[in-house]
Amino acid sequence: QKEVEQDPGPLSVPEGAIVSLNCTYSNSAFQYFMWYRQYSRKGPELLMYTYSSGNKEDGRFTAQVDKSSKYISLFIRDSQPSDSATYLCAIRRGGGATNKLIFGTGTLLAVQP
Amino acid sequence: GAVVSQHPSWVICKSGTSVKIECRSLDFQATTMFWYRQFPKQSLMLMATSNEGSKATYEQGVEKDKFLINHASLTLSTLTVTSAHPEDSSFYICSARGIIQGYEQYFGPGTRLTVT
Numbered sequence: 001q002k003e004v005e006q007d008p009g010p011l012s013v014p015e016g017a018i019v020s021l022n023c024t025y026s027n028s029a030f031q032y033f034m035w036y037r038q039y040s041r042k043g044p045e046l047l048m049y050t051y052s053s054g055n056k057e058d059g060r061f062t063a064q065v066d067k068s069s070k071y072i073s074l075f076i077r078d079s080q081p082s083d084s085a086t087y088l089c090a091i092r093r094g095g096g097a098t099n100k101l102i103f104g105t106g107t108l109l110a111v112q113p
Numbered sequence: 114g115a116v117v118s119q120h121p122s123w124v125i126c127k128s129g130t131s132v133k134i135e136c137r138s139l140d141f142q143a144t145t146m147f148w149y150r151q152f153p154k155q156s157l158m159l160m161a162t163s164n165e166g167s168k169a170t171y172e173q174g175v176e177k178d179k180f181l182i183n184h185a186s187l188t189l190s191t192l193t194v195t196s197a198h199p200e201d202s203s204f205y206i207c208s209a210r211g212i213i214q215g216y217e218q219y220f221g222p223g224t225r226l227t228v229t
């Protein structure tokens with residue numbers, strides 16, 4: 001079983017729609033969860049990170065972690081064409097200076113104007 | 114702050130030759146650097162972790178003699194793909210992490226390698 005699983009999409013939505021991106025993970029010990037955005041042929045950039053359960057909001061973006069079901073989500077409100085990118089979930093495995101990131105496969109999102 | 118650069122951004126080389134990719138932290142000291150490989154429509158796969166002044170730690174299945182990593186200073190790490198083959202063609206991305214930045218990794222823009 002993969003440590004992190006993500007629906008690869010692609011996902012196409014009209015401008016202004018609410019987008020829901022999801023991942024599942026296997027190890028209940030994981031505590032740090034991240035969402036990265038990656039534009040074509042660029043490196044990933046950190047969008048949001050969440051520690052343990054709960055929600056975190058930043059502008060149009062909301063990250064949600066449900067540890068009971070090992071499910072993490074990213075919601076994008078009022079989606080814009082500039083949000084078109086690949087979104088990668090990641091979990092941090094290990095603690096302190098030895099931690100590593102394990103990425104999902106990424107979901108390709110296209111927001112149509 | 115926390116900017117990471119890579120050079121070159123893309124490179125084409127002939128099969129059997131070696132190619133070096135540089136990763137630099139521009140405004141912080143990177144005690145740890147990571148090298149990832151990403152095939153089209155696939156996720157980032159960690160290849161190796163390097164700490165400044167130490168030998169790199171390679172992930173299972175990554176050939177250390179083929180992918181040489183050097184992290185000689187707190188701002189520079191290099192990845193050398195030796196005797197490259199077409200199957201080594203991929204997008205190589207580095208990330209860097211420093212003490213001041215906590216344990217967050219900051220990613221470079223990536224290097225696209227094509228081996229003909």
